Amino acid sequence: MSDPVPGNELQQLAELLRSKARPEPSDGEHRMQRATFMARVDSALAEPNRAKNRLIWAIPALMAAALVGFVAFHSSHRALSFEVAGAQRDGDYVRASDAPAKLTFSDQTTVLGAPGARLRVEALTEHGARVLVERGQADVHVVHRSSTAWTFVAGSFEVAVTGTRFSLDWDPTHETLELALREGSVEVRGAAGTGPWSVRAGQRFLGDVQHASMRVSDLHDEGASGTPPAVTSPEPATIPNAPTAPAPATTPEPSPTLETPHATGKADGWEQRIARGEFAQIVAAAEARGTANCLSSCSASDLRALSDAARYTGKVELAQQSLLALRKRFGASQGRDAAFLLGRLEERRGAWGAASGWYDTYLREAPAGAFAAEALAGKMRTVRAASGVAAAVPLARAYLERFPKGVHVNTAREILAGQ
Amino acid sequence: MVAAAAGGDREAIGAVWDRYSPFVRSVLRSALGSSNVIDDLVQEVFLAFVRGAKNISDGSLLRSYLAGVAVRLAAMEIRRNKVRRWVTLSPTGELPEQPSMPRDVFGREALRTLERILAKLSTRRRMAFVLRDVEGLEMLDVAAALAISESTLRRELMRAREQVLASASREPALVDFLQRDPRRES
Numbered sequence: 148m149s150d151p152v153p154g155n156e157l158q159q160l161a162e163l164l165r166s167k168a169r170p171e172p173s174d175g176e177h178r179m180q181r182a183t184f185m186a187r188v189d190s191a192l193a194e195p196n197r198a199k200n201r202l203i204w205a206i207p208a209l210m211a212a213a214l215v216g217f218v219a220f221h222s223s224h225r226a227l228s229f230e231v232a233g234a235q236r237d238g239d240y241v242r243a244s245d246a247p248a249k250l251t252f253s254d255q256t257t258v259l260g261a262p263g264a265r266l267r268v269e270a271l272t273e274h275g276a277r278v279l280v281e282r283g284q285a286d287v288h289v290v291h292r293s294s295t296a297w298t299f300v301a302g303s304f305e306v307a308v309t310g311t312r313f314s315l316d317w318d319p320t321h322e323t324l325e326l327a328l329r330e331g332s333v334e335v336r337g338a339a340g341t342g343p344w345s346v347r348a349g350q351r352f353l354g355d356v357q358h359a360s361m362r363v364s365d366l367h368d369e370g371a372s373g374t375p376p377a378v379t380s381p382e383p384a385t386i387p388n389a390p391t392a393p394a395p396a397t398t399p400e401p402s403p404t405l406e407t408p409h410a411t412g413k414a415d416g417w418e419q420r421i422a423r424g425e426f427a428q429i430v431a432a433a434e435a436r437g438t439a440n441c442l443s444s445c446s447a448s449d450l451r452a453l454s455d456a457a458r459y460t461g462k463v464e465l466a467q468q469s470l471l472a473l474r475k476r477f478g479a480s481q482g483r484d485a486a487f488l489l490g491r492l493e494e495r496r497g498a499w500g501a502a503s504g505w506y507d508t509y510l511r512e513a514p515a516g517a518f519a520a521e522a523l524a525g526k527m528r529t530v531r532a533a534s535g536v537a538a539a540v541p542l543a544r545a546y547l548e549r550f551p552k553g554v555h556v557n558t559a560r561e562i563l564a565g566q
Numbered sequence: 567m568v569a570a571a572a573g574g575d576r577e578a579i580g581a582v583w584d585r586y587s588p589f590v591r592s593v594l595r596s597a598l599g600s601s602n603v604i605d606d607l608v609q610e611v612f613l614a615f616v617r618g619a620k621n622i623s624d625g626s627l628l629r630s631y632l633a634g635v636a637v638r639l640a641a642m643e644i645r646r647n648k649v650r651r652w653v654t655l656s657p658t659g660e661l662p663e664q665p666s667m668p669r670d671v672f673g674r675e676a677l678r679t680l681e682r683i684l685a686k687l688s689t690r691r692r693m694a695f696v697l698r699d700v701e702g703l704e705m706l707d708v709a710a711a712l713a714i715s716e717s718t719l720r721r722e723l724m725r726a727r728e729q730v731l732a733s734a735s736r737e738p739a740l741v742d743f744l745q746r747d748p749r750r751e752s
Contacts, residue, residue: 156744157727159736161699163677163743164684166595184583184609187575188616192574484577516576520584552588 150273182356183303188336225273234260241266243283254275256297259286265490272296275308284316285336290330304354305336322356336362360459417452429456430465438465441473447481467492479512487518492523499533520546524555527562536565541563568628572619583612583630588699589629590636593594596696597640607643611635630707633697636713641689670745676743687726694719 188242234248243260250258250562264283275297297308303318311331334343346352353362433441454469474482506526531539568580594644709719734740
């Protein structure tokens with residue numbers, strides 16, 4: 148099937164449109180969107196029954212939603228409203244420039260955006276609102292009433308609130324979320340299919356999308372768990388009066404109030420439990436079985452799940468052991484990706500040489516593998532860190548040649564510009 | 567890769583995302599302009615792929631499959647927001663400035679004008695033009711994406727091109743733009 152080649156004028160007009168339609172997300176945005184998507188995939192794959200139920204209920208739910216929408220449309224005066232002090236309101240957006248911006252909602256809930264913060268009130272209902280913290284810190288006081296329902300979104304994290312005081316700090320560049328609870332409790336849903344995590348008064352939630360790490364710790368006892376902090380954000384100046392912590396620092400556990408297949412008594416494999424975020428439980432199960440025993444006898448899928456769970460809970464050594472066992476026992480067919488993950492672990496520890504070696508191994512074993520771009524970028528970074536910019540130049544060139552639209556092109560260009 | 571994704575292989579699904587998300591984003595942007603919902607719709611397109619991957623018998627059809635899903639979602643979004651016109655989706659109805667927009671005043675004005683012209687086309691005709699002439703998809707793929715016959719697509723494209731050229735010839739900004747284009751001058 149063919150059609151005539153468009154004339155020169157049409158080609159020029161098409162090119163004009165392409166010039167507008169091509170802006171690509173930044174590296175951080177791309178990673179965040181990918182992580183969000185993969186979290187949704189995990190959720191969809193792990194809970195097919197729930198998906199079926201969704202389908203079964205889709206039509207009545209849509210009808211109900213339509214009815215709710217109709218009612219909401221005709222009674223919009225009942226939805227909350229808000230006023231802004233200290234900043235200009237631009238549609239849904241509020242940007243705090245040099246001074247804090249205070250949003251006061253008609254139910255007396257307040258959101259104080261710190262200087263530099265960018266907020267967006269995406270939706271208002273009679274019970275609450277959905278507020279996006281696109282950048283920076285916000286101090287929130289949600290006034291509790293019956294059926295209060297507020298949601299705060301920061302990157303791929305969602306914080307469900309019924310009534311509480313907390314401060315929330317989202318760094319979109321490093322994709323880190325820090326949430327400090329002063330009153331009440333919230334539930335946080337995170338990237339990579341994790342959560343919900345219950346965070347109580349006196350606790351701090353630290354989420355790091357890039358390192359797939361989530362932790363809850365005591366506000367006054369940072370680092371007491373013995374694992375390295377997931378993020379390096381400074382102590383927010385806005386939470387000096389945090390109450391004494393009611394609970395010790397702990398790895399976050401999924402909320403027991405939400406029903407999961409596991410909660411209903413159905414036995415699942417570790418891969419399914421990973422999808423539900425039961426990282427600590429998987430590590431505990433492996434330890435109960437005997438770590439050495441598991442490393443020598445667990446299936447490939449369980450070893451992969453154990454390595455993921457260990458990484459997410461900061462147990463780097465166990466993660467390494469699991470990945471090495473995967474390579475040793477199951478060979479290249481199962482161990483190729485393990486080489487890449489081992490490189491990531493070493494890079495995160497600052498062991499540039501070891502990391503570079505693992506990235507090399509991956510690129511040798513899977514030159515066109517799913518992580519080839521990431522592995523080459525990792526090698527580029529680690530060589531730069533270990534041997535300087537000049538040594539990384541050939542790698543940067545190779546990256547740009549192989550992956551001209553890759554998410555690390557800016558890093559490669561920086562290296563070439565700095566040689 | 568498609569077969570692996572259909573079997574729930576997480577890495578294959580991620581690889582599909584990595585390879586095709588720029589294309590899907592571009593299709594949605596072409597259809598919806600700089601809408602705030604594009605990120606959400608990109609996710610929806612790939613979630614639809616995850617759910618429907620088992621029905622894709624030939625991996626070479628993946629691009630047109632994704633284009634088709636993107637077109638349908640874009641059409642739904644357009645219907646949902648009839649008060650908002652194609653591209654001019656900011657709260658004020660003005661086309662937001664973007665870093666990628668032509669920097670020169672003439673280029674910006676030409677782009678706005680062209681978008682207004684495209685906004686007057688039907689959704690199907692506009693998407694036929696966008697997928698074929700802007701995105702460069704094969705005719706067969708465009709027809710599959712739009713769920714229309716090849717002859718219907720040919721008619722839609724012919725009329726879209728006629729309408730665009732006829733309207734453009736009446737718009738001083740586009741006439742100037744075409745006259746200033748270096749390729750025309752050479």
